[in-house]
Amino acid sequence: xxxxxxxxxxxxxxxxxxxxxxxxxxxxxxxxxxxxxxxxxxxxxxxxxxxxxxxxxxxxxxxxxxxxxxxxxxxxxxxxxxxxxxxxxxxxxxxxxxxxxxxxxxxxxxxxxxxxxxxxxxxxxxxxxxxxxxxxxxxxxxxxxxxxxxxxxxxxxxxxxxxxxxxxxxxxxxxxxxxxxxxxxxxxxxxxxxxxxxxxxxxxxxxxxxxxxxxxxxxxxxxxxxxxxxxxxxxxxxxxxxxxxxxxxxxxxxxxxxxxxxxxxxxxxxxxxxxxxxxxxxxxxxxxxxxxxxxxxxxxxxxxxxxxxxxxxxxxxxxxxxxxxxxxxxxxxxxxxxxxxxxxxxxxxxxxxxxxxxxxxxxxxxxxxxxxxxxxxxxxxxxxxxxxxxxxxxxxxxxxxxxxxxxxxxxxxxxxxxxxxxxxxxxxxxxxxxxxxxxxxxxxxxxxxxxxxxxxxxxxxxxxxxxxxxxxxxxxxxxxxxxxxxxxxxxxxxxxxxxxxxxxxxxxxxxxxxxxxxxxxxxxxxxxxxxxxxxxxxxxxxxxxxxxxxxxxxx
Numbered sequence: 070x071x072x073x074x075x076x077x078x079x080x081x082x083x084x085x086x087x088x089x090x091x092x093x094x095x096x097x098x099x100x101x102x103x104x105x106x107x108x109x110x111x112x113x114x115x116x117x118x119x120x121x122x123x124x125x126x127x128x129x130x131x132x133x134x135x136x137x138x139x140x141x142x143x144x145x146x147x148x149x150x151x152x153x154x155x156x157x158x159x160x161x162x163x164x165x166x167x168x169x170x171x172x173x174x175x176x177x178x179x180x181x182x183x184x185x186x187x188x189x190x191x192x193x194x195x196x197x198x199x200x201x202x203x204x205x206x207x208x209x210x211x212x213x214x215x216x217x218x219x220x221x222x223x224x225x226x227x228x229x230x231x232x233x234x235x236x237x238x239x240x241x242x243x244x245x246x247x248x249x250x251x252x253x254x255x256x257x258x259x260x261x262x263x264x265x266x267x268x269x270x271x272x273x274x275x276x277x278x279x280x281x282x283x284x285x286x287x288x289x290x291x292x293x294x295x296x297x298x299x300x301x302x303x304x305x306x307x308x309x310x311x312x313x314x315x316x317x318x319x320x321x322x323x324x325x326x327x328x329x330x331x332x333x334x335x336x337x338x339x340x341x342x343x344x345x346x347x348x349x350x351x352x353x354x355x356x357x358x359x360x361x362x363x364x365x366x367x368x369x370x371x372x373x374x375x376x377x378x379x380x381x382x383x384x385x386x387x388x389x390x391x392x393x394x395x396x397x398x399x400x401x402x403x404x405x406x407x408x409x410x411x412x413x414x415x416x417x418x419x420x421x422x423x424x425x426x427x428x429x430x431x432x433x434x435x436x437x438x439x440x441x442x443x444x445x446x447x448x449x450x451x452x453x454x455x456x457x458x459x460x461x462x463x464x465x466x467x468x469x470x471x472x473x474x475x476x477x478x479x480x481x482x483x484x485x486x487x488x489x490x491x492x493x494x495x496x497x498x499x500x501x502x503x504x505x506x507x508x509x510x511x512x513x514x515x516x517x518x519x520x521x522x523x524x525x526x527x528x529x530x531x532x533x534x535x536x537x538x539x540x541x542x543x544x545x546x547x548x549x550x551x552x553x554x555x556x557x558x559x560x561x562x563x564x565x566x567x568x569x570x571x572x573x574x575x576x577x578x579x580x581x582x583x584x585x586x587x588x589x590x591x592x593x594x595x596x597x598x599x600x601x602x603x604x605x606x607x608x609x610x611x612x613x614x615x616x617x618x619x620x621x622x623x624x
Contacts, residue, residue, distance in 0.1 A: 075364065075380075076291055077291065078376050078377075079365075079376060079380075080368060080370075080372065080376075081294075082290065082294045083370070083373070085289075085367045085370040086289060089289060090286060090290075093285060093286055093344075094302055096245070096278055096282065096333075097279075097302050097305040097306050099333055100275055100279060100306070101307075101308075102312060102330040103252070103271060103275060103330060103331075105447070106327065106330060109192075109195075109323070110195055110196055110326055111202075112192050114189065114195065114198065115149075116185045116198075117138065117150035117152055117185065118150075118154065118155045118185060118186070119185055120138070120142065140156075141156055142154070143155075152204060153180060153181060154178040155179060155181060155182075156177065156179075158177070180205070181204065194322045194324065196213065196264065196323055199261075202261070209261065213261075213264070213265055215546045216265045217268045217271065217272040220270060220271060220272020220273045220274075221272040221542045222276075222539050222542035222546070223269075223273055223276075224275060225538035225539040226535055228240055228244065228276055228281075228535065229276070229280050229531045229532050229536070229538070230402065230532050232277075232280060232281055232535075233528070233532050237350060238281070238285065238344050238346045240277050244274045244276075244278045244281065245334050246338045247270065247277070248331065249331055249332065249334035251267045251268075252267075252328075253327075253328055254270075255267035255271060255331070256324045256325070256328040271331075276535070276538060280534050280535060281531075284350075284522070284530060284531055288348075288350065292588070295519060296466050296519065299462070299518065299519040300462045303514075304455070307458065307511075308451075310450060310451030313330070316329055317444065318444045345366060349527050350527060352386075353527055353528055353590060365380065400528045402532055404528075404532075405532065405533055411525075414595075415525075417577065417580050418524065418533075418580070420573050421478065421517060421573050422538065423540040423573070425514055425544070426541035426543075427545070427548050427551075428566050428570045429511070429514065430544070430545040431548040431551060431562075441496075446500070450504060453505070453508040454508060457511045457512040458511060458515045461473055461515045464476075465519070465520075470523070470580075470582060470583055470584055471520075471577065473516045474513060474516045474574075474580075475575070477512040478509075478510075478513050478573050481513065481567075482569070485506045485566045486568070486571075489563045510570070520580075521534055523583035524583060526588075526589040526591050526595055528590065529592070551565045581599065586598075
C-alpha cells in the first residue's frame with residue numbers, strides 16, 4: 070500500500086511513534102475509571118427508614134440502637150431492619166426480647182416518610198445517599214449508568230463521523246476539553262437531573278477520545294507494530310481499573326472521586342496539541358500540503374530528516390495515486406453498507422461488539438451483587454485482564470484475529486452458562502467463574518478494537534468504529550435489564566449473558582483475517598482483497614479436480 074511505504078521512509082516505528090503511543094495511552098487509563106465509576110459513586114450502603122433522632126447518625130451500628138429499632142422498623146429474614154417501611158405506630162412491646170417476631174408482618178406498616186438513615190462506615194457519600202435513590206427510587210441508579218452509556222452511544226455516532234470529516238486530532242482536542250468540563254460539572258451537580266445530564270455529556274466525550282486515540286495510533290503505526298501498540302492500550306485500560314480501586318478506596322466521597330478522575334483531562338487537552346494530524350487522512354482529504362509538513366516533522370523526530378526532505382506533494386500524490394483516484398469527497402454511514410463485503414463485515418462486527426459489551430458490563434457493573442468486598446473484587450477484575458490480554462495478543466500475533474475473537478466470545482459464554490449449575494452457596498466458585506468470564510470478554514475487546522480498525526478503510530474507519538461502538542453501548546445499556554429475567558426464572562439472566570456471546574462468537578468466524586495485512590485506504594481495496602482471497606480459495610479446488618481426473622485416467 071502507498072502510505073505504508075511513506076511511513077517506512079520517515080522512520081517506521083521511531084521516536085515519534087513511541088512518544089505518541091505513550092501519551093495516548095495515559096487518557097485510556099482514566100477512561101476505564103469513568104466507565105466503571107458508578108460501581109463506587111453509586112454504591113448502595115446499608116440503610117433503613119429514619120426514625121427518632123437518637124436512633125440515627127453515628128449510632129447506626131450500636132447494639133442498643135438496633136434493639137430500639139425493633140420498636141419502629143420490621144426486621145427481614147436476616148434479622149436486619151427492613152429498608153423501605155416502618156410500623157404505622159411504635160410497637161413498644163417488642164422491647165421485650167422474649168417476644169417472638171414471627172407475626173410482626175401482621176402489624177400495619179407504611180413507607181418511609183422522613184427519609185433514610187445510611188451506614189457511612191464504608192461510603193461517606195454516594196449519589197444514593199445524596200438523592201435517596203433507594204426503595205421506590207432504586208431504579209434511578211441503573212438509569213444513571215444507562216444515561217452515561219447513552220452519551221457514549223451518541224458520541225460514537227456523531228463524533229465518529231465528524232472525525233472522518235474534520236480530522237482525528239481536532240475532535241480529540243475537543244473531546245478532552247469536554248470531558249474535563251462535564252466531569253467536573255457532574256461532581257458539583259445540585260440535583261440528580263443535572264448529574265445525569267453532565268454524565269451524558271461525559272459519555273459523549275468518552276467516545277470521541279476512544280475513537281480518535283485508536284485512529285491516530287494505528288494510522289501512524291506500521292503494520293507489524295499495530296498489535297504491540299494495541300497491547301499497550303489494552304494494559305493501560307487494565308491499569309485504569311486498578312487505579313479506580315485505589316482512588317475509590319482512598320476517596321469515599323463521590324463528588325471528590327468524580328472530580329479526581331475528571332480534572333486530568335485538562336492536562337491531556339494541553340499536551341494533545343503536540344500530536345500531528347493523521348497524514349493518511351490528510352492525503353485522502355486533498356490536504357497534501359499539510360500532510361507533507363506533518364511527514365517531514367515526523368521524519369525529523371525519527372532521525373530521518375534527510376529522507377523527509379526528499380518528499381514532495383508530487384511524490385505523495387503518486388504514492389497514493391490509486392487511493393486518491395478511488396476517493397470521493399464525502400463518505401457517510403451508508404457507504405458501510407453499499408458493497409457486499411463491507412456490508413457483511415459491518416453487520417458481523419456490530420453483532421460481535423454488541424455481545425462483548427453486553428456480557429462485559431453485565432458482570433463489571435454489578436460488583437455489589439457478588440457479596441464480596443467491592444474494592445477487592447475491582448482489583449481482581451482488573452488483574453485478570455493482564456493474563457487474558459496477554460493470551461489474546463499472542464493469539465492474534467501467531468494464530469490470527471478472527472480465531473481469537475470468535476474463541477474468546479464462545480469461551481466467555483460457556484463459562485457463564487456453567488455458573489447456572491453451580492449452587493448459590495458456593496459463592497467463591499461462582500465469583501471465580503465470573504472473573505474468568507470477564508477475562509475472556511476483556512480479551513475479546515482487545516482483539517475487537519484492533520480488528521475493527523483493520524477491517525475498514527481510512528475513508529470510513531472512524532464511521533465504522535463509531536457504528537460498532539454504538540452497538541457496544543446498546544449492549545451495555547441493555548445488560549442491566551437482563552437481570553429482570555431472574556425474577557421469574559433465576560437461571561434466565563445467566564442463560565442470556567452466556568447465550569448472546571456464543572452466538573456472536575460463531576458469527577465472528579464469518580469475518581476475513583487481517584493479520585499482517587496493511588491497512589486499507591478505500592472501499593475498493595476491501596472489495597478487491599476479498600475477490601483475491603476468493604480466487605485463492607478456488608485454486609486448491611481446481612488442483613484437486615485435476616488430480617482426481619488424473620487418478621480416474623489411470624483406472
